[in-house]
Amino acid sequence: MSNLPINMPQSLLDVQNLHKVFIDKDFETPVLKGVTFTLERGEMVALLGPSGSGKSTLLTILGTLMRPTSGSLQMLGEDLTRFTPDALTEFRNRKIGFIFQYHHLLPDFTAVENVMFPHAGRVGRETPFARERAAMLLDRVGLRDRMNYRATRLSGGQKQRVAVARALMNEPALILADEPTGNLDRENADQVFALLSEIQRETGTTFLISTHDREMAERCGRRIHMRGGVVVSQARESKVPALRVIDRTVARLETTQLRDTGR
């Protein structure tokens, strides 16, 4: 962090009192009820919480795909709630990467084309730079020999690794992952998570990973727990091994409790 420009804010993302209310005719459903937290640069944070706790809505808002009803959302020092739709689209392309539970690769394109897509779509052509970077990223996720395979010819784990490479294409500051291993078997899930961890360490990219996977959450530097549309705890990994064990136990208890209460 010490090499950051002086006027660059320390935190990457600053969320203050974020609300989201869905309105269907006369029926109002509040989903986020005052979410507040920050993400520091280079953090790997797990977002935990039972189904319906507002995780996906939060990720969607952080990913600038949806606007909050109220509250403040600042990223890289910019107030995203004031952006025009076109400016948000451009910002999303350059600064945010998405990894979904289902890989969502474009089936008519090869692995390398899928990875290049976010860049080529913005600049209007496939540049040699983009091809080179896409090849490098596919190499990084262990798929150099599958570069020119159509997405439909790849296995589930391979597809998700291509999706990881695609999320990294434009060197985003933040990667939002919504259950990135939720659709994979244990072995593939471990491989993909290990890959995310390595990339996070190598690139210093900030990751916010929504997950139900306790083991995976425990391997993240911090865990944000959500319940009923609010953040209920933000446990940080302790540097002291004994405290780390307590942290993990608390987290496990919280997760179990959340699951049991069905929230």
Place this chain on the structure above:
Amino acid sequence: MRFELKVALRYLLSNRVQSALLIGGVAIAVTVFTFNAALINGLAEFQIQRVVGSSAHVIIEPAKPTPARLKSADGAERLTATQRSLDRRAQIKQWRTIADSVENLPGVTAMSLNILGTGLVSRGQMTMPVTLKGVEPSRLSAIAPVNDSIIAGEPRLGLNDVLIGRKLATDLGLGVGQPVFVQSDQGRERTLTVRGIYTTGVDSLDARLGYVNLETARVLFDLPEGLSEIELKLENIYAARELARQIANGTGLEVSAWMDKNQRLREALEGQGSSGSIIKMFTLITIVVGVASALLLTTMRRRPEIGIMRSFGLSERFVLSVFMLQGALIGIIGSVIGCLAGFGFSVLVAGITTPSGGKLPVEPALGQYQSALLLAAAASIIAAFWPARSASRIDPVEAISQ
């Protein structure tokens, strides 16, 4: 290659059967469009050539004398009756000067100097009214192909010769070399010899029109100096109106073009043109409906992919361009194939010989291929706009969760 174009092409190729059907649909519509144009325009050309092939393209006639109008001192015009002067014979007196200059005008291919008059021809107790056309023997076939129409005798016009139509010859029982008594509307009489019998294929003409030597006509119609009319043939028949205007301005005479003299032909051509336009319009509507509905289905099927594209920050304009380009590609490829098919079909039909030995009036060169290409491509792009716009406005959150 633009990336949007690559994506559009990939989408077209990924569903080859649907794309082939779509392109085939546009191609069939364009084939109908171009063949219809080749047929309607070929028919029009055939009719025009039949008319203008044996008649003048520009006719110069004497100016109609218009009496001067009297105005009162205050400038107001009083109610007056206007009547054409009937005192003088209508004739072109300065025809030599005019003929010299118009014959050398660019685009004029032939000229005929004529004296026209009516009269009666008699044989025995039979008398028939005729129009006699006095022409220079050397220019007998300058306007109508009289030489080629002769079925008996020869196309020669001595001072005492007359060429008559087949119907008149039959009605009066005349044959080549036989004498016929002619009385003009000026009261002059002369006995002429039937030198040749022609047929135009039109009975009313064959019964009423006779050709005589210009000098004979001068005597018969008592016109020692002037001419009744000067007829011109042009290289480009569609330049007739413009040339007529120029000559009229330069000479002050009454000059008309073939299209102004053939009101019925013009109406028939306009009628044909309108029905052709309706068919063309329907082919374009077919293209719009076909392309729009197919692309709408495509965008529905690709909703999640569109959502993904939007999620990684590709603009609405990018999505719009991809689907508009698909429409444009379908339109362009379909219309090129359609033009080729339309041309091929027109050539095929134009080569068919009818049971009567003639050819169908299809003119492959008049298929309006450029218009078909432009209109079909434009129709496809317009048709693609609505599905493309709705695709670009898809809510990525909803689409991804589908």
